[in-house]
Amino acid sequence: MSFRRVLHKLATDPVATVRSVWRKGIVEPRQYGTPAGDYDARRYWSNRFARYNESLRGPGDEGLSDEQNQREYQAAGEQFMALCRSLPVDYIQANVLEIGPGSGYYTALLRQLGVRRYTGLDIAGSLLPTLDAQFGGYHFAQADVVRLPLEPGSAHFDLIVIIDVIEHIVDRAALAAALSGLGMLLAPHGRLLVAPLMDASQRHLFYVHFWSEQDVTGCTPGLQLEAAAPFRQGKLVALYNPPRAG
DSSP states (O other): OOHHHHHHHHHHOHHHHHHHHHIIIIIHHHHHBOTTSOBOHHHHHHHHHHHHTTSTTTTSOTTSOHHHHHHHHHHHHHHHHHHHHHSOOOTTTOEEEEEOOTTTHHHHHHHHTTOOEEEEEESOOTTHHHHHHHSTTOEEEEOOGGGOOOOTTOOOEEEEEEESOGGGOOOHHHHHHHHHHHHHHEEEEEEEEEEEEBSSOEEEETTEEEOBHHHHHHHOTTOEEEEEEEETTEEEEEEEOOOOOO
16 A cells, blocks of 8 residues: 555545554454464455455455445456457467456456356455356365465466465565466466566565565566556566477
8 A cells, every 4th residue: 555545545534544554553463463474364365355245345455445446446457458458368268267366356357358267266265155156157266376286287277367466475485386386387378467566575564565576577487578567556467488398
């Protein structure tokens, strides 16, 4: 959250803002934090989605209203769709993996692109029944991207999408484990879409660490940067998996 946004929230609703700062700065770090400086992500996100149900305040900004979150998601969604449409991907035939579908915002956009073969993995199981009901034919399961069950021959996804997720991986070793695991799941000529990436790496809250493009590409040395576009306050990048010689 930018300093300007904090000031705006203080001006519009100072009581709620102070309560939020107290909860995120004092209460929740004690409730979910670990001695190593990480946090119990599964418990945190399960509780948060249960609190907000299908509202965008769950995956989005708790300090904004549903209407404000909707506007922000709409702008980000347009940026996502523009980049997707610029890529030479056959979405109808592609086998797609989405990490952290949350309430299904980007899942719906992938369906608009024509995606038929889809798997969604989310660390919180709270909304999986709702997603199953909303997206017939898509497969959803509970899994932690940092600890994916990798098996020989599992590299078969043509497109992997991880949007608004990596900033909630706060440990560098965990980030490397997640991204290297996703790289192993990419088929030759596959693409990994990641956002948001910031200009500089910076820890923000107990459950937020903004990562840079250099952080991500450093964890995916076998992938090539194919495209980048503005996304929220940072950027969205597409990383390409070239076929290996031999």
